[in-house]
Amino acid sequence: MSLLLAPWTRLALLVVLLAAAGVCVLLFEPQRLLSEGWPPGLPMGTAVLLFSATYGLCTAAFVPRPLLNLAAGAVFGAQFGLAAAVGGTVLGAGIAFGLGRIMGQDALRPLLRGRWLQAADDQLSRHGFRSMLAVRIFPGVPFAAANYCAAVSRCGWFPFLAATALGTVPNTAAYVIAGASASSPGSPAFLASFGFIALSGAVAAAVAWRKRDRLAPALPRELTPQHPPVVTAAPHGP
Numbered sequence: 353m354s355l356l357l358a359p360w361t362r363l364a365l366l367v368v369l370l371a372a373a374g375v376c377v378l379l380f381e382p383q384r385l386l387s388e389g390w391p392p393g394l395p396m397g398t399a400v401l402l403f404s405a406t407y408g409l410c411t412a413a414f415v416p417r418p419l420l421n422l423a424a425g426a427v428f429g430a431q432f433g434l435a436a437a438v439g440g441t442v443l444g445a446g447i448a449f450g451l452g453r454i455m456g457q458d459a460l461r462p463l464l465r466g467r468w469l470q471a472a473d474d475q476l477s478r479h480g481f482r483s484m485l486a487v488r489i490f491p492g493v494p495f496a497a498a499n500y501c502a503a504v505s506r507c508g509w510f511p512f513l514a515a516t517a518l519g520t521v522p523n524t525a526a527y528v529i530a531g532a533s534a535s536s537p538g539s540p541a542f543l544a545s546f547g548f549i550a551l552s553g554a555v556a557a558a559v560a561w562r563k564r565d566r567l568a569p570a571l572p573r574e575l576t577p578q579h580p581p582v583v584t585a586a587p588h589g590p
Contacts, residue, residue, distance in 0.1 A: 366455035373413035400436045407440025412447040417495055421524050425531025433528040445499050445516045452503025473505045480507035481515045488519025523552055
């Protein structure tokens with residue numbers, strides 16, 4: 353294997369690429385283009401597709417999704433904004449998943465030795481759709497971290513993308529509706545969306561706290577403490 357294709361070389365290139373993307377976000381703030389500099393006069397379908405593509409690239413470059421979701425609602429309203437935001441979310445997740453799978457999986461999988469890391473890898477590898485759906489529905493794990501953790505695991509492409517598309521709808525819709533109704537913060541739509549965001553965060557924290565012990569893998573049978581057999585004196589016959 354050539355040096356360029358070595359696992360650690362690809363991982364180093366991935367780190368450099370992600371660092372450069374983060375620096376570009378800090379310097380140029382591309383998320384502002386979604387709400388302030390969007391070209392007027394575009395057909396709605398074209399505008400939604402362009403917004404989704406820009407959203408996906410910004411997400412892959414670590415722009416926070418809540419800001420992008422609010423911008424989607426402010427630009428397109430609730431219905432088209434939700435379609436643009438979900439499409440961009442899936443695209444951004446796919447970009448991150450592909451980069452992590454191609455450039456980081458081979459180097460990082462041998463390092464999965466800790467109890468928590470092995471348990472998370474086992475869940476994502478064996479129950480990819482169910483595990484990713486739970487991660488997406490209950491906010492708590494950062495979006496980018498979930499993408500790269502899934503990429504390092506053996507989770508398949510289809511379970512990952514399908515769970516992302518379905519699981520991000522409720523929380524994304526709340527932010528999009530909040531952005532669409534931001535001009536009237538006392539409206540029922542804004543208050544309901546804000547309440548849903550707060551409630552989902554509280555529920556996610558409660559579920560994570562109650563289920564924290566489930567990530568601990570069970571001890572192997574040979575490591576399970578065994579009590580020595582009790583030997584009793586048996587009477588001997590004549």
